[in-house]
Amino acid sequence: MSSKIYINGKFFPKDKAVISVFDHGLLYGDGVFEGIRSYNGRVFKLDEHIDRLYESAKAIMLEIPLTKRQMKEAVLSTFRINKFAAYIRLVVTRGTGDLGLDPRKCPKSTIIIIADKIVLYSKDYYEKGLKIVTATTCRNIPEALNSKIKSLNYLNNILAKIEANNYGALEAIMLTYDGYVTECTGDNIFIVKDNCLITPPSYLGLLEGITRKTVMDLAIASDISVKEAVFTRYDLYTADECFLTGTAAEIVPVVEIDGRVINDGKVGDKTALLMKKYRELTANEGTPIYAM
Ligand code: PMP
Numbered sequence: 001m002s003s004k005i006y007i008n009g010k011f012f013p014k015d016k017a018v019i020s021v022f023d024h025g026l027l028y029g030d031g032v033f034e035g036i037r038s039y040n041g042r043v044f045k046l047d048e049h050i051d052r053l054y055e056s057a058k059a060i061m062l063e064i065p066l067t068k069r070q071m072k073e074a075v076l077s078t079f080r081i082n083k084f085a086a087y088i089r090l091v092v093t094r095g096t097g098d099l100g101l102d103p104r105k106c107p108k109s110t111i112i113i114i115a116d117k118i119v120l121y122s123k124d125y126y127e128k129g130l131k132i133v134t135a136t137t138c139r140n141i142p143e144a145l146n147s148k149i150k151s152l153n154y155l156n157n158i159l160a161k162i163e164a165n166n167y168g169a170l171e172a173i174m175l176t177y178d179g180y181v182t183e184c185t186g187d188n189i190f191i192v193k194d195n196c197l198i199t200p201p202s203y204l205g206l207l208e209g210i211t212r213k214t215v216m217d218l219a220i221a222s223d224i225s226v227k228e229a230v231f232t233r234y235d236l237y238t239a240d241e242c243f244l245t246g247t248a249a250e251i252v253p254v255v256e257i258d259g260r261v262i263n264d265g266k267v268g269d270k271t272a273l274l275m276k277k278y279r280e281l282t283a284n285e286g287t288p289i290y291a292m
Contacts, residue, residue, distance in 0.1 A: 006113035025093025029153040032056035033091040042286030056149045078113040079289040085115035120248045129255030135160035135172035139182040142205040157185040188212040192241035201228040211245040218277045241268025251275045
């Protein structure tokens with residue numbers, strides 16, 4: 001079934017869904033975005049995604065010409081019109097300007113909502129786990145471009161992704177310039193050590209993932225202790241368990257990092273438990289697509 005794509009309040013078939021080559025989202029990666037999932041006709045964590053979108057926009061002084069409520073309605077209507085879709089990409093660019101980078105030349109932002117199916121990793125990886133590597137490309141330092149902003153500028157991540165590709169790995173871990181683990185190119189990272197779930201703190205410069213927060217809440221509810229703490233590659237290599245989180249990836253186990261085998265190459269118990277809890281939560285929670 002062919003999808004209908006939302007651009008500035010109207011729906012277009014895929015081959016007619018076009019924007020200007022002068023859009024600063026294209027020319028400069030000037031814009032913000034979200035990836036949002038639905039399960040069984042309910043949109044998971046819609047408010048959280050909309051809040052993060054508006055915070056990203058505020059951080060780059062990008063005016064979104066819709067209220068949050070209108071934006072939610074736009075997202076829900078895109079899911080309604082694309083019944084097959086389980087994932088949407090919501091993009092707000094600076095809009096059309098001239099060839100200079102001055103955002104003041106872009107009077108109106110462009111809002112795009114694309115609905116699609118998504119399979120990030122095949123089923124096998126959820127059962128057997130991923131083998132991943134650390135990239136030499138460091139994560140952007142927060143003082144230059146804060147990774148809390150989910151901006152259209154993903155070259156930092158793409159450079160690390162290319163390293164993963166070159167190694168034949170599906171993901172790459174990115175470190176700070178001084179060697180602390182931050183996150184992967186498109187997912188957050190967790191380790192389990194001595195029964196405690198650990199993920200890097202966001203002040204290191206990483207996206208505060210909505211799945212990351214959900215998983216931390218699920219762990220607390222399951223009596224698993226959780227902490228945000230800085231750690232290095234050594235802690236990855238000697239971890240009891242490791243997994244990645246993201247809206248599209250959900251929770252995906254990791255069984256090897258830079259050739260070091262984690263948990264004898266098996267999906268860890270806590271990882272498996274959290275995967276189960278996450279599946280239950282996504283199956284039962286969310287904003288119905290007919291809510292507004
Ligand atoms: N880190 C990065 C760099 C991401 O792009 C994403 C989203 N794909 C995540 C983490 C996970 O965030 P969320 O759980 O909100 O999807």
